[in-house]
Amino acid sequence: MTRGLHEWGAWGTWQGLVYLTFSALALGSACDRGESSYRAARALLDRHCLGCHSERPSVKAFPIAPGGVRFDTPADMKKYAERIRVRTAVDRNMPLLNKTGMTDDERETLARWVLAGAPLAP
Numbered sequence: 001m002t003r004g005l006h007e008w009g010a011w012g013t014w015q016g017l018v019y020l021t022f023s024a025l026a027l028g029s030a031c032d033r034g035e036s037s038y039r040a041a042r043a044l045l046d047r048h049c050l051g052c053h054s055e056r057p058s059v060k061a062f063p064i065a066p067g068g069v070r071f072d073t074p075a076d077m078k079k080y081a082e083r084i085r086v087r088t089a090v091d092r093n094m095p096l097l098n099k100t101g102m103t104d105d106e107r108e109t110l111a112r113w114v115l116a117g118a119p120l121a122p
């Protein structure tokens, strides 16, 4: 009886250790993935936003950029950085209807770029 309890105790400790180890690993890799470069942000805007928010939108429904909001140049990106973060990662209602299928990872990448101060290089 005593022995049985003791064994269960050891089992619990072992499980706890395994759990802690895996949590630490998961956390570590989440941090490593932290891409926040200008290049990553540029590519994401090109793929998911420029269809509408550009000097010459390719989406037929928007012959001119909605609200005059364009992300063509680095200066435009900087100017709208905080709004880009809010609409993609907080409100999550851009891209409009998510036609281009922007993923959660991509939203986080954009948000990280903004929170890193929206660097314009590299």
Ligand code: HEC
Binding pocket: 045, 048, 049, 050, 051, 052, 053, 059, 062, 066, 067, 069, 080, 083, 084, 087, 088, 094, 095, 096, 099, 102
């Ligand atoms: C299919 C067209 C379309 C696409 C693609 C699109 N938007 Fe928009 N966007 C709109 C429309 C329409 C509005 C104006 C209505 C509104 O604000 O919801 C707008 C407004 C905005 C505004 C200005 C209003 C504000 O909240 O400051 C921002 C910023 C914005 N979008 C960000 C983005 C970002 C970032 C992407 C890409 C991840 C994106 N949009 C993709 C159509 C689009």
